[in-house]
Amino acid sequence: MTAGVPPAVSRAALALTGVPARTARRLSARTRTVVYRVGLADGHSVVIKLYAATARRNAITESAAIRAVADHVPVPALIGYGHVPGHEATALVTADLGPLTLGSAMRSGRISDERALKDLAGLLGRLHRAPVRPWAPRRPLHEQVTSLGRRCPPSSLDRIAPALAAIADAVHTAPVWCHGDLHGDNVVIAGPRAIRHLVDFTDAAAGPRESDVAQTLVMTGALSALRARTVTDAYPLALDHHLLGAWVVFHTLRSWAHSSPGDDRALWARRLDDLSRRTPHLFRTRRPERTR
Structure with missing residues (x-):
C-alpha cells in the first residue's frame, strides 16, 4: 500500500482495475460518498467513488444508471464497480476526464x-x-x-x-x-x-x-x-x-x-x-x- 492512499481506495483500485494505486487526492465528500482522483502505478489516472454501506444506493446502482443513458448523453467510461475487499463499502471506478468543469x-x-x-x-x-x-x-x-x-x-x-x-x-x-x-x-x-x-x-x-x-x-x-x-x-x-x-x-x-x-x-x-x-x-x- 502506498503511503497517503486510504486503505479502501487502495483495495478498490487493485480489485477493480488490477493496478495498484500510487496517489489519491480527495475531490469531494458527502454524507455517504467520497470521491478521489487516483494515480495508478501504470501511469493512468482514474476517479474512484466510494459508497458507504449505509447509502440508499451504491456503486452498482450508479453504474447501472450510467450504462442506461450512455448512448444518449456523454458520460465517463466505466472501468469497474463492485464491493471493496475487506470493506462494507462499494466502489465505482471511471475514467478521469480532467479537472475542467x-x-x-x-x-x-x-x-x-x-x-x-x-x-x-x-x-x-x-x-x-x-x-x-x-x-x-x-x-x-x-x-x-x-x-x-x-x-x-x-x-x-x-x-x-x-x-x-x-x-x-x-x-x-x-x-x-x-x-x-x-x-x-x-x-x-x-x-x-x-x-x-x-x-x-x-x-x-x-x-x-x-x-x-x-x-x-x-x-x-x-x-x-x-x-x-x-x-x-x-x-x-x-x-x-x-x-x-x-x-x-x-x-x-x-x-x-x-x-x-x-x-x-x-x-x-x-x-x-x-x-x-x-x-x-x-x-x-x-x-x-x-x-x-
Whole structure:
C-alpha cells in the first residue's frame, strides 16, 4: 500500500482495475460518498467513488444508471464497480476526464453564464430521451415529502401545500431518467472538442422531467424569469410550466432545509420568500384573523 492512499481506495483500485494505486487526492465528500482522483502505478489516472454501506444506493446502482443513458448523453467510461475487499463499502471506478468543469469555466469567465445554462438544458434534454427500464429506481413524491418533513417543521410543508398539491394532482406522463443534481460542477469538459460530460449519478432515478429541470434551476440560482427562460427555451422537450413552478418551490424548500445555519440558510430563505411573491398561487398565505 502506498503511503497517503486510504486503505479502501487502495483495495478498490487493485480489485477493480488490477493496478495498484500510487496517489489519491480527495475531490469531494458527502454524507455517504467520497470521491478521489487516483494515480495508478501504470501511469493512468482514474476517479474512484466510494459508497458507504449505509447509502440508499451504491456503486452498482450508479453504474447501472450510467450504462442506461450512455448512448444518449456523454458520460465517463466505466472501468469497474463492485464491493471493496475487506470493506462494507462499494466502489465505482471511471475514467478521469480532467479537472475542467462547466462551473469552473463559467466562474473563470471562459464560458458565459447564458452559455452554461443553455449547455445544461441541452444535456438534460439528451438525458431525458434515454429509455427508462422497469428496473430503474424511483423516488415517489410521498417518500420525498417524508424525507423533507424530517428536516423542517410542519409549518414549512404547510406553507407550500398548494405546490405539493399541484405536483400530486399533475397528469402522469412517462417518466424520464432524472440526474437529480445537475449543475455546472457535475459537467466535465474534456477532449479537443470540449465535449460536455455528465458525471455524478448518485441521485439518478426515474421521474418527471419537470422535477429534474426545476432542480437545475434551483441549484444554479436561475430563479429569475430571465435566467429561467434561458434554460426552458434551450430545453428541447415539452414542459408543463405550472408543474415546473411547483417543483421549483419544492426543491427550494428542500435546499433551505439542508442548508447550514447562518448566511446559507438566510440565502435560501430569501429565495423562498421571493418565490412566494412571484408565484403566490403555489403558497398558502396566512389570513388575518377577523375580529368583531
